[in-house]
Amino acid sequence: MTENSEIAVVIVAAGRGERAGSPEAGPKQYRTIGGEPVIRHTIRRFAGHPSIGRIIVAIHGDDIGLFEDAAAEHRGRVSAVIGGASRQESTLLALRKLSADPPGLVLIHDAVRPFADGELIDRVVRAASEGQGALPALAVTDTLKKDMVEGLVTVDRNGLHAAQTPQGFPFAQILAAHEAAHRSGRTDFTDDASIAEWAGLPVRLVLGSPDNFKLTYPRDLAMADEKLNRDRLAFPDVRTGNGYDVHAFEPGDAVFLCGVRIAHDRRLSGHSDADVGLHALTDALLATCGAGDIGTHFPPSDPQWRGAASRIFVEHAASIVRARGGRIANADITLICEAPRVGPHRAAMTAELSSMLGISADRISIKATTNERLGFIGREEGIAAIATASVVYPGSLPE
Ligand SMILES: Nc1ccn([C@@H]2O[C@H](COP(=O)(O)OP(=O)(O)OP(=O)(O)O)[C@@H](O)[C@H]2O)c(=O)n1
Numbered sequence: 001m002t003e004n005s006e007i008a009v010v011i012v013a014a015g016r017g018e019r020a021g022s023p024e025a026g027p028k029q030y031r032t033i034g035g036e037p038v039i040r041h042t043i044r045r046f047a048g049h050p051s052i053g054r055i056i057v058a059i060h061g062d063d064i065g066l067f068e069d070a071a072a073e074h075r076g077r078v079s080a081v082i083g084g085a086s087r088q089e090s091t092l093l094a095l096r097k098l099s100a101d102p103p104g105l106v107l108i109h110d111a112v113r114p115f116a117d118g119e120l121i122d123r124v125v126r127a128a129s130e131g132q133g134a135l136p137a138l139a140v141t142d143t144l145k146k147d148m149v150e151g152l153v154t155v156d157r158n159g160l161h162a163a164q165t166p167q168g169f170p171f172a173q174i175l176a177a178h179e180a181a182h183r184s185g186r187t188d189f190t191d192d193a194s195i196a197e198w199a200g201l202p203v204r205l206v207l208g209s210p211d212n213f214k215l216t217y218p219r220d221l222a223m224a225d226e227k228l229n230r231d232r233l234a235f236p237d238v239r240t241g242n243g244y245d246v247h248a249f250e251p252g253d254a255v256f257l258c259g260v261r262i263a264h265d266r267r268l269s270g271h272s273d274a275d276v277g278l279h280a281l282t283d284a285l286l287a288t289c290g291a292g293d294i295g296t297h298f299p300p301s302d303p304q305w306r307g308a309a310s311r312i313f314v315e316h317a318a319s320i321v322r323a324r325g326g327r328i329a330n331a332d333i334t335l336i337c338e339a340p341r342v343g344p345h346r347a348a349m350t351a352e353l354s355s356m357l358g359i360s361a362d363r364i365s366i367k368a369t370t371n372e373r374l375g376f377i378g379r380e381e382g383i384a385a386i387a388t389a390s391v392v393y394p395g396s397l398p399e
Pocket residue numbers: 012013014015016017018019020029058083084085086087088090091110111112113214215216
């Protein structure tokens with residue numbers, strides 16, 4: 001591995017997808033499969049992989065809005081660069097952008113291959129880490145015929161492979177190879193391994209995956225859609241998390257509950273705004289993907305969270321869930337207090353949560369109960385909250 005151990009990813013997405021037909025439906029990388037844009041599935045495969053750092057996507061200048069919408073859940077992690085007239089040029093422009101802060105390795109991937117799995121990515125990373133190019137490929141299984149003027153000629157398929165992506169390379173070497181190809185006016189390379197070969201860089205084959213097919217023709221898009229819907233409908237991976245939190249009262253004039261400021265004769269004590277409902281919900285969301293708890297991400301010892309609006313914590317937990325491909329199905333919070341009364345603020349709280357989580361109001365429930373004057377809550381020494389969140393993750397439930 002080179003000095004910088006970051007593994008960055010370039011996703012090329014600036015093509016027009018002419019072979020996919022139906023131009024009125026827009027470029028194929030933004031069409032919907034399994035209910036979401038192709039490129040969102042592709043980005044998730046890398047954003048959810050523990051070894052991957054920055055992700056840069058080469059997009060077409062006409063697609064900025066489509067891209068921002070498709071990549072919204074990874075804002076901050078994924079950036080875009082305007083691509084060029086060919087796949088080769090789009091890749092070079094993205095590599096140049098990365099070169100301002102060069103990673104050690106780069107994986108270069110087609111936006112229209114949404115099924116690259118973690119093991120495939122690992123194989124490519126392992127081979128590229130040894131200082132060479134890594135090309136995932138599958139041995140050709142059909143008999144090959146070349147249509148010549150003089151008739152058909154059978155081509156020996158022995159040793160022939162169909163190339164896939166992601167292709168992995170030491171960053172400095174593939175950038176230099178691309179720049180050299182550009183300088184010599186070569187614009188005909190259809191993948192990066194062929195540029196590496198042309199530049200004399202060694203490239204090693206690693207096993208590709210039959211699932212990692214490229215969406216080229218309308219039939220490929222239909223097959224990808226069917227595959228995702230089949231997996232989703234068979235055994236959806238629905239997970240539930242719970243969270244509990246308590247904050248004590250101290251002198252003050254208002255409390256924050258579920259994102260709403262409520263005038264009161266005291267306030268809740270805490271490092272942040274002490275919004276007990278949002279803290280319980282943050283833990284519930286993190287619990288659905290084993291991502292620790294609120295203290296893991298926002299240590300109370302860190303001064304930057306003093307007085308912070310707890311909305312930040314919920315939005316962060318929701319972004320972790322989404323980065324792992326999760327879709328929040330519902331959130332349910334119970335506030336346990338003798339006062340203030342929650343009922344008059346329920347609609348405002350629901351609206352706040354709907355905006356924080358990006359889900360509709362009918363997927364949010366906010367309930368309140370007193371503690372029948374029993375215990376610390378009954379003595380009005382503090383407020384407790386219990387939250388439950390359900391999240392549907394991609395794929396099906398493991399057997
Ligand atoms: N100027 C280009 C052309 C292609 N690509 C990307 O390269 C990948 C593989 O190319 P391909 O399947 O050939 O896509 P298109 O060029 O869009 O398709 P077509 O050749 O059918 O027009 C795609 O993710 C595509 O968006 C790119 O970034 N910039």
